[in-house]
Amino acid sequence: MKTMFVIEAFYLACFVLLSQVTAKNSEDIRCKCICPPYRDIAGKIYKQNVSLKDCNCLHVVEPMPVDGKDVEAYCLRCECKYEERSSGTIKFTIIVYLSILGLLLLYMVYLTLLEPMLKRRLFGHSQLIQSDDDVGDQQPFANAHNVLSRSHSRPNMLNKVEHAQQRWRRQVQEQRKSVFDRHVVLS
Amino acid sequence: MSNGGGVASSTTHLLDFLEEPIPGVGTYDDFHTIDWVREKCKDRERHRKINSKKKESAWEFTKSLYDAWSGWLVVTLTGLASGALAGLIDIAADWMNDLKEGVCLSAMWFNHEQCCWTSNETTFAERDKCPQWKSWAELILGQAEGPGSYIMNYFMYIYWALSFAFLAVCLVKVFAPYACGSGIPEIKTILSGFIIRGYLGKWTLMIKTITLVLAVASGLSLGKEGPLVHVACCCGNIFSYLFPKYSKNEAKKREVLSAASAAGVSVAFGAPIGGVLFSLEEVSYYFPLKTLWRSFFAALVAAFVLRSINPFGNSRLVLFYVEYHTPWYLFELIPFILLGVFGGLWGAFFIRANIAWCRRRKSTRFGKYPVLEVIFVATITAVVAFPNPYTRQNTSELIKELFTDCGPLESSQLCQYRSQMNGSKAFTDNPNRPAGPGVYAAMWQLCLALIFKIIMTIFTFGLKVPSGLFIPSMAIGAIAGRIVGIAVEQLAYYHHDWFLFKEWCEVGADCITPGLYAMVGAAACLGGVTRMTVSLVVIVFELTGGLEYIVPLMAAVMTSKWVGDAFGREGIYEAHIRLNGYPFLDAKEEFTHTTLAREVMRPRRSDPPLAVLTQDDLTVEELQGVINETSYNGFPVIVSKESQRLVGFALRRDITIAIENARRKQEGIMLNSRVYFTQHAPTLPADSPRPLKLRSILDMSPFTVTDHTPMEIVVDIFRKLGLRQCLVTHNGRLLGIITKKDILRHMAQMANQDPESIMFN
Numbered sequence: 001m002k003t004m005f006v007i008e009a010f011y012l013a014c015f016v017l018l019s020q021v022t023a024k025n026s027e028d029i030r031c032k033c034i035c036p037p038y039r040d041i042a043g044k045i046y047k048q049n050v051s052l053k054d055c056n057c058l059h060v061v062e063p064m065p066v067d068g069k070d071v072e073a074y075c076l077r078c079e080c081k082y083e084e085r086s087s088g089t090i091k092f093t094i095i096v097y098l099s100i101l102g103l104l105l106l107y108m109v110y111l112t113l114l115e116p117m118l119k120r121r122l123f124g125h126s127q128l129i130q131s132d133d134d135v136g137d138q139q140p141f142a143n144a145h146n147v148l149s150r151s152h153s154r155p156n157m158l159n160k161v162e163h164a165q166q167r168w169r170r171q172v173q174e175q176r177k178s179v180f181d182r183h184v185v186l187s
Numbered sequence: 188m189s190n191g192g193g194v195a196s197s198t199t200h201l202l203d204f205l206e207e208p209i210p211g212v213g214t215y216d217d218f219h220t221i222d223w224v225r226e227k228c229k230d231r232e233r234h235r236k237i238n239s240k241k242k243e244s245a246w247e248f249t250k251s252l253y254d255a256w257s258g259w260l261v262v263t264l265t266g267l268a269s270g271a272l273a274g275l276i277d278i279a280a281d282w283m284n285d286l287k288e289g290v291c292l293s294a295m296w297f298n299h300e301q302c303c304w305t306s307n308e309t310t311f312a313e314r315d316k317c318p319q320w321k322s323w324a325e326l327i328l329g330q331a332e333g334p335g336s337y338i339m340n341y342f343m344y345i346y347w348a349l350s351f352a353f354l355a356v357c358l359v360k361v362f363a364p365y366a367c368g369s370g371i372p373e374i375k376t377i378l379s380g381f382i383i384r385g386y387l388g389k390w391t392l393m394i395k396t397i398t399l400v401l402a403v404a405s406g407l408s409l410g411k412e413g414p415l416v417h418v419a420c421c422c423g424n425i426f427s428y429l430f431p432k433y434s435k436n437e438a439k440k441r442e443v444l445s446a447a448s449a450a451g452v453s454v455a456f457g458a459p460i461g462g463v464l465f466s467l468e469e470v471s472y473y474f475p476l477k478t479l480w481r482s483f484f485a486a487l488v489a490a491f492v493l494r495s496i497n498p499f500g501n502s503r504l505v506l507f508y509v510e511y512h513t514p515w516y517l518f519e520l521i522p523f524i525l526l527g528v529f530g531g532l533w534g535a536f537f538i539r540a541n542i543a544w545c546r547r548r549k550s551t552r553f554g555k556y557p558v559l560e561v562i563f564v565a566t567i568t569a570v571v572a573f574p575n576p577y578t579r580q581n582t583s584e585l586i587k588e589l590f591t592d593c594g595p596l597e598s599s600q601l602c603q604y605r606s607q608m609n610g611s612k613a614f615t616d617n618p619n620r621p622a623g624p625g626v627y628a629a630m631w632q633l634c635l636a637l638i639f640k641i642i643m644t645i646f647t648f649g650l651k652v653p654s655g656l657f658i659p660s661m662a663i664g665a666i667a668g669r670i671v672g673i674a675v676e677q678l679a680y681y682h683h684d685w686f687l688f689k690e691w692c693e694v695g696a697d698c699i700t701p702g703l704y705a706m707v708g709a710a711a712c713l714g715g716v717t718r719m720t721v722s723l724v725v726i727v728f729e730l731t732g733g734l735e736y737i738v739p740l741m742a743a744v745m746t747s748k749w750v751g752d753a754f755g756r757e758g759i760y761e762a763h764i765r766l767n768g769y770p771f772l773d774a775k776e777e778f779t780h781t782t783l784a785r786e787v788m789r790p791r792r793s794d795p796p797l798a799v800l801t802q803d804d805l806t807v808e809e810l811q812g813v814i815n816e817t818s819y820n821g822f823p824v825i826v827s828k829e830s831q832r833l834v835g836f837a838l839r840r841d842i843t844i845a846i847e848n849a850r851r852k853q854e855g856i857m858l859n860s861r862v863y864f865t866q867h868a869p870t871l872p873a874d875s876p877r878p879l880k881l882r883s884i885l886d887m888s889p890f891t892v893t894d895h896t897p898m899e900i901v902v903d904i905f906r907k908l909g910l911r912q913c914l915v916t917h918n919g920r921l922l923g924i925i926t927k928k929d930i931l932r933h934m935a936q937m938a939n940q941d942p943e944s945i946m947f948n
Binding site: 027030034035036037042043044045046047049077079084085086087089090091093094095096097100101104105108111112168171172175176178179180183184185186187 | 274275278279282294296297301304305306307309310311312314354357358360361362363364365367368373383384385390393394397400496497545546548549550554557595596598649651766767946
């Protein structure tokens with residue numbers, strides 16, 4: 001529980017900081033002018049990294065496709081917008097998201113494939129301590145961890161973690177039964 | 188609860204202080220309803236204690252300040268977290284969506300639009316072509332055009348869509364099964380007083396966030412607004428555990444959850460006021476004024492955080508924010524009302540079809556293979572969606588394109604009107620423009636997209652991945668609206684000498700704006716399926732930034748609600764609540780039947796007699812026997828079997844915990860110890876074991892009605908006070924009990940629905 005808060009607070013702080021700091025990267029500001037077709041000149045989009053005060057048709061549209069007296073008419077039809085983005089935030093977000101996704105995938109592969117294999121290799125087929133309510137349950141959470149752990153010989157911290165993990169697994173199993181098997185909730 | 192005499196009350200007070208509260212009493216089991224009255228009393232008691240100690244020392248004063256301000260702190264933290272998570276979801280979903288088409292070679296973390304952001308190779312006609320963005324066909328085959336690359340792109344699109352959907356459903360199944368679905372029906376039930384343990388927990392939060400991105404990116408016909416409300420409520424629930432004022436009291440926690448759901452809608456639509464109204468109208472059950480202010484604050488904080496993250500690079504919170512300034516004309520109310528009728532009809536059809544499909548999934552063997560079902564639906568969606576450019580793109584982008592009006596700066600296929608301007612001659616005597624071939628082709632594709640989306644959304648909502656309903660319904664409405672808008676526009680062009688058009692349309696200006704029709708259509712469809720009224724209008728007008736279009740919006744939304752209500756009074760969320768059998772007593776329905784309390788109460792004639800406890804006659808063994816033999820949640824306590832006069836009400840969970848606690852802590856409690864609920868122990872022979880006092884768990888003020896009370900009043904009492912059970916007396920003697928489940932079953936029976944479908948109590 002506490003680690004979740006720490007992670008979340010860290011993430012929040014990084015987000016807010018990054019969004020302020022990295023926006024000033026020169027690649028991340030632009031002025032985009034869209035000029036529609038005029039007479040026989042095709043429509044074109046102009047982009048330049050200028051600041052807000054220079055974001056208008058005269059500064060951005062280069063080279064100007066029309067001559068002196070038509071410039072005003074041409075520029076009146078163009079629309080210039082100043083845009084700012086934060087590429088640092090995007091990069092940070094995608095990297096954080098992919099790393100969390102990767103960790104979850106690894107954990108899922110471990111829980112569904114590796115742990116039963118390890119259990120079978122360590123203890124053979126015969127010794128399965130059945131718990132009360134999942135007789136014949138083929139789910140990966142069923143008894144694997146029960147069998148793998150030898151609780152009384154381990155130090156207290158690890159014991160607590162395993163205990164918490166066991167409790168969490170039982171909860172997930174209950175939830176899975178309610179949602180997928182009995183269709184009682186969230187059908 | 189009245190005060191006794193002066194001295195007597197102080198001694199009882201003293202004695203109560205000497206007895207410690209038993210740990211665990213006052214908590215609730217999973218899938219049970221809370222007792223609102225008890226929770227509110229507990230909170231007032233806590234508040235009184237803190238206030239009375241306030242003047243004693245500076246430390247107590249600080250504690251009272253902290254207690255007063257903790258509400259604001261929770262709400263601020265919830266808003267911050269919701270905004271941050273919504274930013275994460277938006278950025279990641281955008282990126283993964285474009286991953287189906289290709290990659291940005293220079294910076295892998297950019298999506299298509301961001302990749303071409305600084306490039307100067309974009310042209311006016313093709314605004315998203317740049318050399319840094321490579322489609323999969325280009326990367327794998329080396330060529331960008333041609334049938335081979337089309338097939339390769341198609342194949343990669345299907346592959347990515349399938350793998351995202353498969354990952355999403357696997358993660359949901361393995362880590363957090365509660366993360367599937369929309370979440371709003373369950374949150375409505377939770378806010379009305381139901382307990383679902385783990386539904387708003389940290390694993391559910393994490394898995395919902397991660398799999399929401401995957402589900403949206405896989406191209407399935409779903410949105411992310413409903414799941415964002417669930418995510419925000421999870422944040423609210425997690426933060427409320429930091430403060431004992433909220434973690435120990437279920438009623439106060441629900442105030443925080445109301446504020447959190449407002450924050451969720453606010454970041455989904457960039458509409459803080461709409462979010463608060465949505466929380467008030469759709470999600471919350473009790474909404475005191477304090478919650479109104481706090482919800483608004485949470486929504487503002489969340490919107491502010493999302494804006495400072497700036498996910499779309501244009502300082503807008505939502506992709507399809509458009510600003511309109513064109514006027515609308517009075518004759519356009521006719522097509523707007525037609526759009527409202529379409530929205531209502533589609534809403535009624537969708538609710539019936541979706542509930543029928545979900546019921547089939549629930550009860551037959553279709554529901555045994557959730558992973559296969561998701562893969563199958565994702566495959567069909569991807570295979571059919573790719574050829575049509577309007578379904579291939581992100582649904583939010585589709586809505587944006589449909590909402591955007593065609594000006595000279597637009598170059599999409601939808602805006603390819605046949606231009607009548609040659610050189611300086613810009614004015615004609617016809618205010619509109621005829622549609623070019625591009626527009627006709629676009630209309631065909633839009634019609635096909637409409638049919639596709641209508642069919643696929645029925646099967647997608649309710650899959651075992653996080654799925655929302657707002658965006659698909661808005662898309663359907665926007666497509667229908669745009670088609671109607673273009674049709675009216677062409678009608679105005681080809682028949683510009685009709686009275687209607689000549690009277691109102693000015694020469695030289697565009698008369699009809701099809702983008703506005705798309706917006707009205709989107710609002711009508713969303714209103715038809717959710718039956719939202721005020722909140723929908725406010726959300727849409729916050730999206731468009733103008734009060735000018737309130738009248739068309741309201742006309743369409745009201746029409747769609749009336750047409751939808753003609754077919755069935757429930758919105759999609761109430762229908763799902765009824766499908767799941769949650770104990771939700773709807774505050775909007777009126778109870779119009781003339782039954783009396785004694786026709787609904789239990790025990791009925793054929794039932795065994797009411798299970799009661801006497802106040803000082805029982806032994807521990809008999810008490811445990813009563814508890815083990817029956818499955819009732821609570822037992823009335825009476826003076827004696829002869830008089831049947833009521834003393835109070837005791838809950839099963841509290842009794843069990845109290846007996847266990849007494850056996851562990853107090854010496855001499857044996858099976859034949861006497862149990863008494865009175866203040867003083869009954870007189871016992873000298874050699875009897877120590878008696879057990881259970882007065883502290885007894886509710887001394889249960890609500891009672893007489894057996895001739897009309898059920899209208901009983902239902903009203905249950906709704907307004909949030910009761911779970913109510914005792915029925917006759918001439919002062921206890922006769923029976925009415926529980927919330929009995930009321931729900933009775934209402935179902937009166938409405939000719941199956942009363943056995945109410946599952947929980």
